[in-house]
Amino acid sequence: MRELEYPFDVEYLIKNKKKIKKKLLESENLLEKRIAILGGSTTSEIKNMLEIFLLNYGIKPIFYESEYNKFYEDALFGNDDLDNFNPDIIYIHTTNRNIMNYPTLYDSDETVNELLENEYLKFEKIWNSLFKKFKATIIQNNFEYPSYRLLGNMDASNIHGKINFITRLNQKFYDYQNKTKNFFINDINYVSACYGLDKWDQGFYWHMYKYAMEVPAIPYLSFNIAKIIKSIYGKNKKAFVLDLDNTLWGGVVGDDGVENLAIGPEVPSGQVYFEFQNYLKEHKSLGVILNINSKNEYENAIAGLNHPASSLKPDDFIIIKANWNPKNINIKDISEELNLGADSFVFVDDNPAERQIVKNYIDKIAVPQIDIPENYIKIIDRNGYFEVTNFSKEDLNKSEMYKDNAKRSQMMATFDNYDDYLKSLKMKAEITSFKKIYLERISQLSNKSNQFNLTTKRYSLADIESIYNDDNYIKLYGKLEDIFGDNGVITVVIGHIINEIELHIDLWIMSCRVLKRNMEFAMMDELVKYSRKRNLKTIYGYYYPTLKNKMVQDFYDIQGFELINEDSEGNKKYKLDINEYKLKNNVIEVEE
Amino acid sequence: MEKEIYERLNNVFRDIFDDETIEVHPETTSDDIEDWDSLEHINLVVAVEQEFGMKFNMNEVTTMKNVGEMVEIIKKNMTK
Numbered sequence: 187m188r189e190l191e192y193p194f195d196v197e198y199l200i201k202n203k204k205k206i207k208k209k210l211l212e213s214e215n216l217l218e219k220r221i222a223i224l225g226g227s228t229t230s231e232i233k234n235m236l237e238i239f240l241l242n243y244g245i246k247p248i249f250y251e252s253e254y255n256k257f258y259e260d261a262l263f264g265n266d267d268l269d270n271f272n273p274d275i276i277y278i279h280t281t282n283r284n285i286m287n288y289p290t291l292y293d294s295d296e297t298v299n300e301l302l303e304n305e306y307l308k309f310e311k312i313w314n315s316l317f318k319k320f321k322a323t324i325i326q327n328n329f330e331y332p333s334y335r336l337l338g339n340m341d342a343s344n345i346h347g348k349i350n351f352i353t354r355l356n357q358k359f360y361d362y363q364n365k366t367k368n369f370f371i372n373d374i375n376y377v378s379a380c381y382g383l384d385k386w387d388q389g390f391y392w393h394m395y396k397y398a399m400e401v402p403a404i405p406y407l408s409f410n411i412a413k414i415i416k417s418i419y420g421k422n423k424k425a426f427v428l429d430l431d432n433t434l435w436g437g438v439v440g441d442d443g444v445e446n447l448a449i450g451p452e453v454p455s456g457q458v459y460f461e462f463q464n465y466l467k468e469h470k471s472l473g474v475i476l477n478i479n480s481k482n483e484y485e486n487a488i489a490g491l492n493h494p495a496s497s498l499k500p501d502d503f504i505i506i507k508a509n510w511n512p513k514n515i516n517i518k519d520i521s522e523e524l525n526l527g528a529d530s531f532v533f534v535d536d537n538p539a540e541r542q543i544v545k546n547y548i549d550k551i552a553v554p555q556i557d558i559p560e561n562y563i564k565i566i567d568r569n570g571y572f573e574v575t576n577f578s579k580e581d582l583n584k585s586e587m588y589k590d591n592a593k594r595s596q597m598m599a600t601f602d603n604y605d606d607y608l609k610s611l612k613m614k615a616e617i618t619s620f621k622k623i624y625l626e627r628i629s630q631l632s633n634k635s636n637q638f639n640l641t642t643k644r645y646s647l648a649d650i651e652s653i654y655n656d657d658n659y660i661k662l663y664g665k666l667e668d669i670f671g672d673n674g675v676i677t678v679v680i681g682h683i684i685n686e687i688e689l690h691i692d693l694w695i696m697s698c699r700v701l702k703r704n705m706e707f708a709m710m711d712e713l714v715k716y717s718r719k720r721n722l723k724t725i726y727g728y729y730y731p732t733l734k735n736k737m738v739q740d741f742y743d744i745q746g747f748e749l750i751n752e753d754s755e756g757n758k759k760y761k762l763d764i765n766e767y768k769l770k771n772n773v774i775e776v777e778e
Numbered sequence: 779m780e781k782e783i784y785e786r787l788n789n790v791f792r793d794i795f796d797d798e799t800i801e802v803h804p805e806t807t808s809d810d811i812e813d814w815d816s817l818e819h820i821n822l823v824v825a826v827e828q829e830f831g832m833k834f835n836m837n838e839v840t841t842m843k844n845v846g847e848m849v850e851i852i853k854k855n856m857t858k
Contacts, residue, residue, distance in 0.1 A: 196828075197825070197828040197829075200821055200824055200825055200828070201790065201793040201794060201825050201828075202793060204796035205793075205796060228817075230817040231817070231820065231821065390835075390836055391820075393836060394820075394836055394839060394840075395816075395820050397820070401820055401821065401824045402824060402828075
């Protein structure tokens with residue numbers, strides 16, 4: 187919804203949140219999540235705003251709200267309501283108003299360090315106690331700067347200064363995050379700085395209502411939390427689709443000629459585009475892939491990107507569409523060629539008319555409302571399309587993987603027989619029970635896969651960890667490499683054992699990068715081998731249709747299962763007698 | 779002018795409480811509107827401030843007894 191993208195109209199949101207909520211609740215396929223808010227100050231409006239931002243991301247929150255300033259007691263001593271609520275996410279909303287003991291100028295260095303340690307330990311106790319009790323993800327505010335500086339500028343550097351104290355306390359929070367999974371910092375220090383500290387904390391809202399920031403600042407805070415949560419549940423965007431003229435450089439390459447484009451450090455207008463190009467290029471390290479969608483002659487587009495001052499080169503892009511097709515058609519084509527849903531694209535174009543067309547035709551694609559070039563970075567960045575919560579090494583190489591895929595398609599064209607082509611790839615797979623080093627990737631995959639996904643169950647890292655430790659599950663991952671490169675972990679199967687002889691498949695997913703490589707047959711063979719080792723007799727498979735997983739509707743039929751039940755909504759249950767199964771894979775060399 | 783203020787105020791109330799039947803009068807208080815609790819009161823104050831381009835101070839918010847008194851404060855401070 188346009189109203190919930192940055193930059194937003196706070197006045198409108200505050201007045202219309204109830205209408206917005208009603209409208210968003212009509213959307214289909216909302217993912218329900220239980221969110222506990224433990225507050226050190228009033229949280230009511232934070233919750234209301236968080237709710238509409240999450241709904242906009244397709245997440246329907248169910249809330250528990252601690253009583254006013256009972257975050258410490260709730261976390262440490264528990265309470266039945268919270269225990270029964272059993273949260274998926276715990277958001278701890280504390281601010282500098284909750285710091286109990288600041289140093290004074292009378293304190294020795296040792297005393298100040300002790301105060302710091304005590305203040306920190308109070309929080310560490312809270313987190314550890316919550317982790318012990320719940321299989322949940324914790325989101326914790328860091329601290330914003332205070333509204334005055336007793337020591338003036340020295341407040342930042344002197345060990346007795348409040349700013350210095352808060353900076354050190356924040357650093358301790360970050361150290362905890364860096365060694366703890368399922369723990370994230372909500373950076374209110376940054377949010378309050380962007381908003382303007384003088385406006386953020388005006389006293390009025392604290393003294394009147396015990397809000398730690400002014401109410402019009404709350405949408406920015408809640409938006410920031412929502413971005414973390416949607417990222418945890420795999421709702422990040424995956425690719426940029428970029429216009430060229432007046433988006434990546436100033437001017438129109440076809441009319442003005444390459445030599446007259448504004449790009450590079452010589453002139454101010456060129457600098458602004460140069461910075462923007464660098465900003466986009468940095469995203470490659472996050473695994474975000476770059477594509478072009480421009481109304482241009484192809485040769486002109488390439489010539490522009492080869493401008494000596496252009497930081498982005500043709501090689502940085504996976505797909506370049508430079509033609510005169512409507513842009514929504516190009517986006518559909520890019521989506522098919524990449525095997526990525528167009529709803530995971532961010533389309534950047536300076537032309538409002540093009541943006542409107544794309545928005546009208548492509549459901550749920552992100553189309554940032556960029557205005558002047560010097561604002562491009564800010565508007566895209568604040569929207570948090572690629573918020574990082576789960577960074578894996580695979581992301582660093584993703585662009586390369588997509589390029590390898592393009593090479594495979596070229597090679598495929600030289601074979602008449604598909605099996606011969608597959609054999610020529612000299613594929614090697616590693617298929618085995620979950621290993622600790624891959625748990626993060628497995629959780630990431632379970633949240634990202636939509637098309638090759640039989641049940642569309644989502645697993646947080648905490649869920650995957652608990653399955654990893656549970657012998658009642660058969661849980662396999664598969665890695666695949668070939669002559670063009672290593673695809674990494676690209677498929678996962680999770681099944682739970684019932685009555686000691688039945689395996690029920692909860693999850694079967696595969697990345698679309700490796701479609702039609704017979705990897706699913708190699709997985710099935712291994713699944714049967716593992717089941718035989720456990721003396722299981724029957725495997726049950728389930729298919730639950732969604733808007734996106736049509737490609738696997740006959741998956742279990744192809745695997746040789748027997749359909750035993752189908753309801754009116756198309757949910758299907760299948761059965762396989764393990765004794766009768768014959769191994770299928772003959773093109774992939776499997777290492778167990 | 780007072781009539782116009784009441785009209786604009788009425789729209790703010792209807793938006794905030796999501797109820798198209800609300801009609802505010804000088805004597806209207808929080809007892810008359812079901813959802814008007816202390817938490818919604820904050821949002822109401824913010825929305826009124828934004829509508830009229832003004833700020834209430836703490837003293838005004840704590841002493842204001844009904845919509846009529848709110849309108850008196852708005853009249854004194856409004857900029858739009």
